[in-house]
Amino acid sequence: MLEKTITSPRGTVHYWIARHRDPQAICLVFTHGLTANHLMFEHQVAYFKKHYTVITWDLPLHGASRPYMDFSFHHTATDLDAILAQENISAAVLIGQSLGGYASQQYALDFPEKVLAFIGVDTSPFGLTYYSQSDRFWLRQVEWMSRCYPHDQLLSAIAKGATHTKRGYDxxxxxxxxxxxxxxCRIMGIAYASFLRENQDAAFKFPVLLTLGEYDKTGKVPQYNWAWAAKTRYPLKIIPSAGHNANVDNPVVFNAVVDDFLDQLP
Structure with missing residues (x-):
C-alpha cells in the first residue's frame, strides 16, 4: 500500500492505495469506525487487492488524519472525493464499518453518481425514523460518560465491546x-454530535449489502440493521463468530460474503 495525503484548510488526511494493474479494475474504498483507523482492514486489503484497486484511509480526527478542524460528515465526503479525484477514480464501491458507514452514506448522498455500491459493516442507517428521542438523548451523553472511566479501563471497555475474538481485541x-x-472522549462527542446534526432520510438507487456480526452488542446496532433491512429490502448477512468489528473477528467469512456481492454487480 502506498501512503498519500490530501490537504484542505481543515487538515491533512492520509490514505493508502493498492492500485490494480488493470486500469479498469473496480475501486473498493474501506472506511473504518469510530476511534479506529485504516489498520482494521488489513485482512481485506490482502484479499481484495488481487482483483481490485483498494483504498483505505484514516477518517478526519482519526489515526494519522489529525489534528483536524471543523469535523462533519459533509467534510469527510468532500475529503474522500478529493482522494478519488487525485487518483483519477470516477466511481467506487464504498465499504464502511460503524461510523465509516455514516461517512459512506453521506458521500453517497453528496455524490450519488460516483457510488457503484455500498456495503455496511455493523453500521447504522441514515434516516430520521430509525432513532427515537431516547436514542438521540443517549448519543449526546457518550462523551461525558466516557470521561468517567480511567483511561486504561476505557480503552479495554471499547475494545471488548467492539470485538468477539482475541484477534479483534488486539x-x-x-x-x-x-x-x-x-x-x-472528544472524538466520540464530536462524531455523534455530527451524526445527530446531519442525519437525514436517504434512499439509494445503487446496490446495497448490510452485514452484521453475530455477537454485535454495540448499542442498538443489531436492531437498527434489522429495521433497515425490513424497510428497504437490502440483504442483511450475518457474520458468524464476530462482534461489531466483524471484518476483523471473522475475515474469512466476511471476505467471502463481500466477494459474492461484488461478483453480482453489473
Missing amino acids: NMMAMLKPYGKTEL
Whole structure:
C-alpha cells in the first residue's frame, strides 16, 4: 500500500492505495469506525487487492488524519472525493464499518453518481425514523460518560465491546493506543454530535449489502440493521463468530460474503 495525503484548510488526511494493474479494475474504498483507523482492514486489503484497486484511509480526527478542524460528515465526503479525484477514480464501491458507514452514506448522498455500491459493516442507517428521542438523548451523553472511566479501563471497555475474538481485541487496542483520554472522549462527542446534526432520510438507487456480526452488542446496532433491512429490502448477512468489528473477528467469512456481492454487480 502506498501512503498519500490530501490537504484542505481543515487538515491533512492520509490514505493508502493498492492500485490494480488493470486500469479498469473496480475501486473498493474501506472506511473504518469510530476511534479506529485504516489498520482494521488489513485482512481485506490482502484479499481484495488481487482483483481490485483498494483504498483505505484514516477518517478526519482519526489515526494519522489529525489534528483536524471543523469535523462533519459533509467534510469527510468532500475529503474522500478529493482522494478519488487525485487518483483519477470516477466511481467506487464504498465499504464502511460503524461510523465509516455514516461517512459512506453521506458521500453517497453528496455524490450519488460516483457510488457503484455500498456495503455496511455493523453500521447504522441514515434516516430520521430509525432513532427515537431516547436514542438521540443517549448519543449526546457518550462523551461525558466516557470521561468517567480511567483511561486504561476505557480503552479495554471499547475494545471488548467492539470485538468477539482475541484477534479483534488486539487489533482494536492497537488502534486505540495513540489516543489520550481527553482526545478519545472528544472524538466520540464530536462524531455523534455530527451524526445527530446531519442525519437525514436517504434512499439509494445503487446496490446495497448490510452485514452484521453475530455477537454485535454495540448499542442498538443489531436492531437498527434489522429495521433497515425490513424497510428497504437490502440483504442483511450475518457474520458468524464476530462482534461489531466483524471484518476483523471473522475475515474469512466476511471476505467471502463481500466477494459474492461484488461478483453480482453489473
